[in-house]
Amino acid sequence: MSLRQFEYALAVAEQGSVTAAAELLRVAQPSVSQQIRSLERELGVKLFARTATGLVPTVVGRAFLREAEVAVNASRRARATARAGADDLVGELVVAAQMGFGTRQLPGALGTLRRRFPRLEVTVFEEPSSAELERLCRRGVLDLALMAACERSPANAHHLGDEEFVVVLGAGHPRLAADRVDLRELEGEPWVRFDRDSALDGVLLNVLRDNELTPTTVARVSQTATAVRWAAHGLGVTLVPASAVPHGHEHLVRPVFPVVSQPVIAVVRPGAGPAETALFDLLRQETWHKAASFSPVS
Amino acid sequence: MSLRQFEYALAVAEQGSVTAAAELLRVAQPSVSQQIRSLERELGVKLFARTATGLVPTVVGRAFLREAEVAVNASRRARATARAGADDLVGELVVAAQMGFGTRQLPGALGTLRRRFPRLEVTVFEEPSSAELERLCRRGVLDLALMAACERSPANAHHLGDEEFVVVLGAGHPRLAADRVDLRELEGEPWVRFDRDSALDGVLLNVLRDNELTPTTVARVSQTATAVRWAAHGLGVTLVPASAVPHGHEHLVRPVFPVVSQPVIAVVRPGAGPAETALFDLLRQETWHKAASFSPVS
DNA sequence: GTACTCGAACTGACGAAGGCTCATCGGCTC
DNA sequence: GAGCCGATGAGCCTTCGTCAGTTCGAGTAC
Structure with missing residues (x-):
């Protein structure tokens, strides 16, 4: 069975004869x-x-032709979709973000993308594991990935900006009296950490090591919102990207000294099409400056 | 573009590689x-x-594959429908009935047909013009036709039975006193007739001619229900098939003498399939005896 | 850091199958 | 009898599949 046969049969049914159908299809009558x-x-x-x-169609012929018409119409839409995809932005964009990074910038860029290209669908998912995210990039199943830069970032990574990290303290914590917290003063504090092998936990481990702090783990969580909430309840302190702090917790957040920030990169698939490129451009236009959530820059 | 290409592309997307897709499709890798x-x-x-x-699919590739899958699924349904049609009764049956003939028998047969073969769809329409009905039969666009037999009935006509005609009188009409009406006694009565070139009008013309009655036309209508209603209101008298008399008018109806009946034939398309044959068998099982509506026969 | 191995896609040649045109024939209708 | 329609057979061209081989990239061993 082939689409060609479907089209010939539909033409015969519509025209009422093989000869008329052949004329319409611009082929010789014996071919039809x-x-x-x-x-x-x-x-x-x-x-x-x-x-x-x-x-004339038989009883079963009519039933067959109904489905054949669905097939032919779908193949025409497939062709039109492909043709449109070469010029316009239609299709399905798959984006992954390393959890905690670009939590405010990515929605902003996606909102603009959707308004400009309504026919473009976007699938976004968060990926906690750095290794897994890099593996997905290498496999090519992602159109664009947002992640923290590290020593084994892919060659096709583009630096978007830096994500500043802040400490979240419990309500009533004495360190809230200051505008910012010296990391050394957190010696002995229990930490709400993230899952092992996650980028966020890697950042914390580096910070603790660089400041000669002993990591005392009180909990391990998967979600940044959970970490912030538990820290707010005084379970321990936690270190998260500033953009990941939910509304209503800003008063429990303090920048740290020395400043902790992580360069954020976008990895775009090699041979990217117009959709990935558009999203990448929009992400670059977002605000990625240091301490963005505390000193607004127009 | 072909279904084969769609199937190969869908397999590649699903399997993640050309080699795996080729193995699944049982062709060599270069072919895919x-x-x-x-x-x-x-x-x-x-x-x-x-x-x-x-x-891996690109952004536009994913959109394309969605439509390609619709096309492939429809083609599979088309094949399954055709295969089922060869063994079971699926499809769309087109039936035409000459207006006024088989008005009770056809619905009965169709009801049974639908219960037995739920996946079979039936389209029925009434056709007033004998000539047009015969033309449709010759063109082969009908799977089965019900009509009054006449001198130019097709060779593949099957006699189902006879349709008895009755006269409909106005309320209060003196002839209602008798159990049946002698046609000669209707001399001078105005007639509610049917459209020119209709089978029903042909029957009336023959009856009037055979009984040396002068046709006085008071109205011409298209629908049997309209003719019965107008006669019931005393506009004139009318002659219709017994099975066409709507409920609630039986008391205004009388058989006529000499008896007027018309053989009813079914014309089945040459090379009929199981669906047409099944309907034809059911129609033959319906009651077609003379005066069926007045002397019930089990 | 380099070399080797493995897996995957791509390329070219060749044979088989499919699709089209052309010429023709048989059947039906007007 | 003329015209229209579908079907048939021959021949040619295109498409599809296989086979053998090549190229490229990733992973591993040294």
Whole structure:
């Protein structure tokens, strides 16, 4: 069975004869006749009854033609979609973000993208594991990935900006009296950490090591919102990207000294099309400056 | 573009590589590779991105594959429908009935047909013009036709039974006192007749001629229900098939003498399939005896 | 850091199958 | 009897598949 046979059969049904259908299709009459007969032979049923003035669909032929028409129409939409994709932005964009990074910038860029290109669909998911995210990039299943830069960032990474990290303290914590917190003063504090092998936990480990702090783990969580909430309740302190702090917790947040920030990169698939490129451009236009959430820059 | 290319592309997307897709499709790997590239060349877009470990759909590729899957699924349903049609009764049956004939028998048979074969769809329409009905039969667009027999009935006509005609009188009409009406006694009565060239009018003309009655036309109508209603209101008298008398008018109806009946034939399309045959068998099982509506026969 | 191996896609040649045109024939209708 | 329609057969061209081989990138061993 082929689309060509479907189109020939539909034309015969519509025109009422093989000769008229052949004229419409701009092929010779025997070509249509042969294709119809070949289709009937393959299916083992008579799709058309032969009359002196032409062909008419049989009972089962009509049912068959209904589905054949669905197939032909879908193939026309497929072609139109592909053609449109070469010029306009249609299709399905797959984006992954390393959890905690770009939590405010990515939605902003996606909102603008959707308004400009309504026919473009976007699938976004967060990926906690750095190794897994890099593996997905290498496999090519992602159109664009947002992640923290590290020593094994891919060669096609583009630096977007820096994500500043802040400490979240419990309500009533004495360090809230200051505008910012010296990391050394957090010696002995229990930490709400993230899952092992996650980028966020890697950042914390580096910070603790660089400041000669002993990591005392009170909990391990998967979500940044959970970490912030538990820290706010006084379970311990936690270190998260500033953009990941939910509304309503700003009063429990303090920048740290020395400043902790992580360069954020976008990895775009090699040979990117117009959709990925558009999103990348929008992400670059977002605000990625240091301490963005505390000293607004126009 | 072809269904084969769609199937290959969907397999590649699902399996993640040309080699795995080829194995699934039981063809050699270069065959799949060539079909994918040929499709991309024809469309002028990249449907897949090449990676070291295989192919992955691009943004536009995913949109394309969605429609391609619709087309492939429809073609599978088309094939299944055709195959089922060869064994079971699926499809769309087209039936025409000459107006006024088989008005009770046809619905009965169709009801039974629908209960037995739920997947079979039936389209029925009434056709007033004998000539037009015969033309449709010759053109082969009908699977089955019900009509009054006449001198130019097709060779493949099957006699089902006879349709008795009755006269409808106005309320208060003196002839209602008798159990039946002698046609000669209707001399001078005005007639509610049917459209010219209709089978029902042909029957009336023959009856009037045979009984040496002068046709006085008071109205011409298209519907049997309209003729009965107008006669009931005393506009004139009318002659209709017994089975066409609506409920609630039986008391105004009388058989006539000499008896007027018309043989009813079913014309089945040459090379009929199981659906037409089934309906024909059911119609033959219906009650077609003379005066069926007045002397019930089990 | 380099060399080797493995897996994957791509390329070219060749044979088989499919699709089209052309010429023709048989059947039906007007 | 003329015209229209579908079907048939021959011949040619295109498409599809296989086979053998090449190229490229990633992973591993040294």
